[in-house]
Amino acid sequence: MSISIKGDKEIDNTYSIRNKVLKINLNENIYGAFAEIGAGQETVRNFFRVRDASSTVAKTLSAYDKDFSDAIYGPEPQGRYVTEARLKRMLVYETDLMEERITRDKHPDKLFFTYANTVTTIDFAKKYKGHGWLGIRFQTHPKEAYSEIILHVQFHETNAALQQITLGTMGVNLIYGAYYQHDKPKKLLKYLFDHLHKDQIEIDTINFTGPVFEQVDNRLMSLELVKNGMTDAVMFSPEGQNILPANALYKKNILTLRGSFRPVTRVNMSMFEKSLELFLNERKVDKDKTKVIFEITLSNLKAEGEIDEIDFMDRAKLLCALGQTVMISNFQEYYKVVEYFSQFTSERMGLTMGVNTFMDIFDEKYYRHLSGGILEAFGKLFFKSLKVYLYPLKDPETGAITTSENLKVHPRMQKLFKYFKDNGRVIDITDYDPEILDISSREVFQMISEGKSGWEDMLPAETTSMIKENNMFQKSLK
The missing domain is CATH 3.90.950.20 (CinA-like)
Structure with a gap:
């Protein structure tokens, strides 16, 4: 035979x-x-x-x-x-x-x-x-x-x-x-x-x-698991190996940053560093028992209805090179991320987000599928002592800075927002660098794709070097 x-x-x-x-x-x-x-x-x-x-x-x-x-x-x-x-x-x-x-x-x-x-x-x-x-x-x-x-x-x-x-x-x-x-x-x-x-x-x-x-590349295999509906979320280590979420998160304090990271910018890293400082100062948060997760949802990976694997790998490699653990999920709503993590730990959790994203979570249209609507979602989102670390927003035209102190939510949501704010569940990141607030991942990506210069200082130095050496994001723009 x-x-x-x-x-x-x-x-x-x-x-x-x-x-x-x-x-x-x-x-x-x-x-x-x-x-x-x-x-x-x-x-x-x-x-x-x-x-x-x-x-x-x-x-x-x-x-x-x-x-x-x-x-x-x-x-x-x-x-x-x-x-x-x-x-x-x-x-x-x-x-x-x-x-x-x-x-x-x-x-x-x-x-x-x-x-x-x-x-x-x-x-x-x-x-x-x-x-x-x-x-x-x-x-x-x-x-x-x-x-x-x-x-x-x-x-x-x-x-x-x-x-x-x-x-x-x-x-x-x-x-x-x-x-x-x-x-x-x-x-x-x-x-x-x-x-x-x-x-x-x-x-x-x-x-x-x-x-x-x-x-x-096992990171691509991770992506396939989520794309094919074989699981809701996967994780891979800085070394590029798929890791079991239950092992990585078991009894850990978890700080999560969600984004497209296309590419990861100085603003992203500032959000990470400043929120981590605040998180580690929380009561009962031990640095040795804390896990930071950079999360990318499938919706953030899709371009024109399809997922570009080269584009995905560019993002993954850049995050891994910065020593980060990455999670790919099919969770669109933040409360689902918190629900997922709560399977593995009852310790402290934190979410780092910008003002625009924070305002979006107060939009009722995202919770119409829930019988309890936005109240049910927020009950799940603010699991136990979860806190949101809020990064400020700068108006590109007026230069005005928006924080939790002056942001505007829908009138119906004001009391709900005030409740979480007054109870210390929303924390402003105040120790930020105002000179980098103008950096936009979308603009940086556009500049790289079009072969323009001037974007280099908007990214971490090692990220800029990797993009140039490997011609990353050159094929992503159609």
């Missing part, structure tokens, strides 16, 4: 789970181990139900007992087993064991893989819906170094047995995708939901590594 593992000309999502498994089983070169902890052996079960499983399944293991699991993979320092670190340890251990036991001399054409998952399904009281990590370490050529796909999922079904079946289906999709769709990572990502619905399971982080994925 040919060693070829190229994808079919047909659309792969027409394949049933059974047919996907059969195709893998009938390829005499694909051979690997299964290690599944926490929800039974749902993935490998699909392989046993189809003929020729013996040609694919080298070993299957469910080290369900913690002591037994520790004896194989080693103890977890934090005592937590549903973690990315645990999954990686499983993948490496089982792959090394297979390489040790199956000689290449005897099996020169074998393409080894290890599939693993470590999950927890919904608890008896149905308080926690369950989540988990799954991944595959695999080869597409016998002498090739291993590549990996690792993802985190959140279960949405309210029945443990259904969650197990869902996990098994996604596991098959992952193994099939690794071998037959690895050259099309965006399609691979989409096809992970073959024969599944997004109401059943959510993927909130994924990372592709290894020689097969050398050209893959």
